[in-house]
Amino acid sequence: MFLLSFTKLLVLCSIIIGASPLEASQKVPKIITTSPTLTELIFQLGYGKTLVATSEFSDYPKEAKSLPTIGSLFYPSLEKIVRFSPDYVLVDSESTPHTLVTQLNKVKLASISIHLRSVEELFTSSKTLLQEIFHAQHLTILEEKTKQLQSNTKIFSKNFRFLIVAWISPLTLFGNSTFLSDLISKYGGQNLLNSNLQAAYPQVSLEWFVKNPPDILFLLTNQKENLDELQRLAQKWWPNQKVNLVALSPDYFARPTFTPLEHISAILKDAL
Amino acid sequence: MKRLFGGGLLLTVLFICLGLLLFGGAQAISFDTFTAESMTNSADHRIFWLLKIPRLLLVLTVGGALAMVGGTYQILFNNSLADPYILGVSSSVTLGLVVAEIFLGWPSNSIKAMGIGLGFALIVILLLLFCFYFHKLQNMERVVLFGVGINFLFSSALFILISLQNHTLGSGSMRWLFGNIPWIELKESFALIAITAPIGIIIVIFGRYLDGLSLGDTVARTLGFNPNHVRGFYLVLTSLLLTSVTCLTGSIGFIGLVVPHCVRLVFAPRSSRVLLLISFVFGALFLAVSDTISRSILPPLEFPIGMVTTLLGGPLFLYLLWKR
Amino acid sequence: METIKPKFFFEGNELILGYPGVRPLSRQAFSFQIPHFAITALVGLNGSGKSTLIHGLIGERVVLQGQLKCFDKPINSFSSRELSELVAIVPQETVFPGNLKVRHVLSFSQLGRAGLFGKLPVFDAASIPYIVSAMELTPLLQKRLGEISSGERQRVFLARAILQHSKIIVLDEPTNHLDLKASRAFWNALTKARALNSMDILISTHDLNFVKEQCDWVLALSEGQLLFNGTKESFFEEKWDEKLVDSP
Numbered sequence: 001m002f003l004l005s006f007t008k009l010l011v012l013c014s015i016i017i018g019a020s021p022l023e024a025s026q027k028v029p030k031i032i033t034t035s036p037t038l039t040e041l042i043f044q045l046g047y048g049k050t051l052v053a054t055s056e057f058s059d060y061p062k063e064a065k066s067l068p069t070i071g072s073l074f075y076p077s078l079e080k081i082v083r084f085s086p087d088y089v090l091v092d093s094e095s096t097p098h099t100l101v102t103q104l105n106k107v108k109l110a111s112i113s114i115h116l117r118s119v120e121e122l123f124t125s126s127k128t129l130l131q132e133i134f135h136a137q138h139l140t141i142l143e144e145k146t147k148q149l150q151s152n153t154k155i156f157s158k159n160f161r162f163l164i165v166a167w168i169s170p171l172t173l174f175g176n177s178t179f180l181s182d183l184i185s186k187y188g189g190q191n192l193l194n195s196n197l198q199a200a201y202p203q204v205s206l207e208w209f210v211k212n213p214p215d216i217l218f219l220l221t222n223q224k225e226n227l228d229e230l231q232r233l234a235q236k237w238w239p240n241q242k243v244n245l246v247a248l249s250p251d252y253f254a255r256p257t258f259t260p261l262e263h264i265s266a267i268l269k270d271a272l
Numbered sequence: 273m274k275r276l277f278g279g280g281l282l283l284t285v286l287f288i289c290l291g292l293l294l295f296g297g298a299q300a301i302s303f304d305t306f307t308a309e310s311m312t313n314s315a316d317h318r319i320f321w322l323l324k325i326p327r328l329l330l331v332l333t334v335g336g337a338l339a340m341v342g343g344t345y346q347i348l349f350n351n352s353l354a355d356p357y358i359l360g361v362s363s364s365v366t367l368g369l370v371v372a373e374i375f376l377g378w379p380s381n382s383i384k385a386m387g388i389g390l391g392f393a394l395i396v397i398l399l400l401l402f403c404f405y406f407h408k409l410q411n412m413e414r415v416v417l418f419g420v421g422i423n424f425l426f427s428s429a430l431f432i433l434i435s436l437q438n439h440t441l442g443s444g445s446m447r448w449l450f451g452n453i454p455w456i457e458l459k460e461s462f463a464l465i466a467i468t469a470p471i472g473i474i475i476v477i478f479g480r481y482l483d484g485l486s487l488g489d490t491v492a493r494t495l496g497f498n499p500n501h502v503r504g505f506y507l508v509l510t511s512l513l514l515t516s517v518t519c520l521t522g523s524i525g526f527i528g529l530v531v532p533h534c535v536r537l538v539f540a541p542r543s544s545r546v547l548l549l550i551s552f553v554f555g556a557l558f559l560a561v562s563d564t565i566s567r568s569i570l571p572p573l574e575f576p577i578g579m580v581t582t583l584l585g586g587p588l589f590l591y592l593l594w595k596r
Numbered sequence: 597m598e599t600i601k602p603k604f605f606f607e608g609n610e611l612i613l614g615y616p617g618v619r620p621l622s623r624q625a626f627s628f629q630i631p632h633f634a635i636t637a638l639v640g641l642n643g644s645g646k647s648t649l650i651h652g653l654i655g656e657r658v659v660l661q662g663q664l665k666c667f668d669k670p671i672n673s674f675s676s677r678e679l680s681e682l683v684a685i686v687p688q689e690t691v692f693p694g695n696l697k698v699r700h701v702l703s704f705s706q707l708g709r710a711g712l713f714g715k716l717p718v719f720d721a722a723s724i725p726y727i728v729s730a731m732e733l734t735p736l737l738q739k740r741l742g743e744i745s746s747g748e749r750q751r752v753f754l755a756r757a758i759l760q761h762s763k764i765i766v767l768d769e770p771t772n773h774l775d776l777k778a779s780r781a782f783w784n785a786l787t788k789a790r791a792l793n794s795m796d797i798l799i800s801t802h803d804l805n806f807v808k809e810q811c812d813w814v815l816a817l818s819e820g821q822l823l824f825n826g827t828k829e830s831f832f833e834e835k836w837d838e839k840l841v842d843s844p
Contacts, residue, residue, distance in 0.1 A: 494762075
């Protein structure tokens with residue numbers, strides 16, 4: 001009887017220890033993120049506990065809200081970062097100012113620049129983080145997500161042309177080199193913007209826009225007025241064509257993490 | 273005779289420019305739609321009336337108004353570096369629009385937001401008039417410095433508000449700094465003309481007042497003008513004009529500064545009326561050309577209009593200074 | 597010694613000079629009269645109130661007490677139109693837009709009379725008034741104000757004032773910034789103009805030579821007080837020129 005319980009206890013312990021991402025003997029690294037995107041990504045990879053501070057407005061997931069902040073997206077504070085003595089500072093290549101990296105080098109703090117401009121980069125960056133920063137034993141989480149993505153995209157066989165609107169006035173679109181655009185193209189979409197265009201969020205002329213109506217027009221907003229406004233304009237500009245207007249909530253789609261991957265399929269199923 | 277020839281030449285150049293602007297330029301209506309037959313194609317026809325004509329009207333009106341106000345201020349304040357933004361009225365409008373968008377959630381192209389912008393502008397106008405008439409601030413230098421102060425204050429407030437916002441991606445904050453030509457309907461462009469034309473006409477009709485001021489306040493008094501009344505009168509008029517323009521497009525720089533100087537240098541107009549009229553025409557053209565260029569450099573990209581006017585106007589201004 | 601007719605074009609009664617809200621310039625009230633058809637010099641050290649008095653003549657509020665009258669009418673009772681037909685001024689420092697052409701400046705002289713819609717005179721080769729050619733301004737007509745010398749500019753401003761065809765011309769230290777040659781040219785021009793039009797002239801100046809040669813009447817101020825008001829001859833005979841220099 002005692003031997004059975006003790007064995008069960010041993011098994012339980014080993015499961016707990018084995019399942020724990022970190023080896024009990026290894027130190028928990030102290031991470032600071034400089035954008036809400038990176039904060040969410042770290043949590044999604046299962047290492048939210050390692051975060052000592054984040055950028056302001058890191059509201060996803062809910063647990064991140066309680067973490068101390070080190071400044072806003074474009075104005076992170078070096079003093080605040082140094083105060084936490086982090087092991088690594090994760091820098092968002094898209095938004096964090098380059099000067100921060102220089103400053104971090106000067107104070108001998110390790111900084112890692114994370115690129116999230118496409119779905120591939122999301123996976124490779126995650127892999128790098130898991131392996132080199134967190135020394136994870138296995139990458140099951142990534143493998144799961146990859147499988148999920150593959151099975152999701154398989155269903156969509158039709159090709160469609162799309163554009164994603166960031167702002168209506170001035171008309172700013174998501175370029176080819178953005179995460180969201182890349183994600184949607186995996187589902188058979190083709191961003192009407194020229195792939196030569198390097199800019200991530202180009203402001204385009206209205207005349208080109210009106211002359212090139214997409215099949216689906218995405219708008220990043222959760223305010224109904226904006227969608228209505230775009231609907232009204234779409235009726236004026238394309239009275240004869242059917243342009244599908246789809247709102248993408250910034251809660252889910254504004255950050256290039258695994259969150260958009262989970263929600264995009266449902267949206268596209270409705271739209272197509 | 274010489275004047276007729278010059279005028280005819282000017283009109284011809286004008287029409288050529290207008291033609292190019294309407295039918296050329298933006299790659300969407302580019303050279304393949306040049307022919308008459310393709311104009312009957314419904315998509316292009318729609319684009320023409322829905323997009324091009326209102327935009328052209330807007331751009332011509334705004335450019336002309338800015339040049340006219342700039343020219344007026346250069347005479348009123350006897351300052352060759354005066355531009356329409358010298359009194360801070362425009363920055364108050366911009367601040368109002370940003371406040372409406374950030375704190376009240378009203379998009380900046382809505383009438384409600386423009387109302388806020390107008391409210392902010394009225395506060396500044398009343399402050400200026402008050403200082404002007406009652407506080408013995410009738411020294412023009414002081415008024416200009418007051419305007420500079422307001423500009424600094426409101427621009428800082430603007431930057432702070434923009435930077436405090438939660439950025440998730442490249443935001444539209446460029447338009448607050450460089451101006452933006454929005455999409456408006458044909459009837460809205462007519463409404464703009466209906467508001468700005470009467471004010472513009474009054475400004476030109478009373479141009480003699482500006483002539484009276486151009487030799488200084490002392491001489492102005494002996495010519496039968498009260499400098500303070502004239503300034504107060506023009507202050508209100510130009511502020512109203514600026515407010516209606518800034519509500520739509522934000523602050524577009526350099527037109528108000530450079531165009532009147534060019535006109536003076538080239539034409540040496542015999543009176544302020546002529547100066548302001550020619551400035552209107554050239555300001556309108558300048559902005560229209562800048563707008564076309566902003567959309568033609570790297571289609572379908574559209575560069576912020578203020579950037580283009582500065583890039584065009586800056587060298588032009590330097591050239592003018594050098595020539596003097 | 598010639599007798600001056602007793603009609604006064606400019607007079608002040610019990611004046612205390614000063615701008616509203618600022619300490620008064622004059623310690624005591626004073627009165628003066630300046631006769632018609634004389635070239636009157638207004639002399640005094642800097643700060644004695646010359647410019648203040650001149651600004652009073654053009655209708656600014658410079659008296660804290662007392663009254664300024666012009667042809668027996670108080671100055672503040674003139675309308676702006678009447679004032680433009682009464683006084684023309686060549687001020688001490690003229691602000692000028694450098695790109696304005698001389699002939700346009702001259703046409704501005706009639707702004708007071710033309711109002712908003714009246715016709716302004718045109719000065720081109722076809723119609724040049726005698727006064728313009730007499731003052732040797734014909735070659736300058738097409739030039740811009742920024743292109744001519746300051747001496748030529750002063751003459752242009754003088755011509756503009758004369759072309760206003762007003763009853764009085766006031767000049768506030770007109771040759772202050774001019775060299776000898778330009779000064780001489782200016783005074784010559786003024787003399788010629790005066791010979792053609794009979795208007796009252798009030799000149800504020802430091803140039804006592806000119807006062808001696810050309811003026812008839814002298815009004816001398818010191819620290820906002822009247823020092824002397826009388827004929828030129830009395831002024832120099834009674835050595836007021838020296839007393840002026842010695843005055844505090």
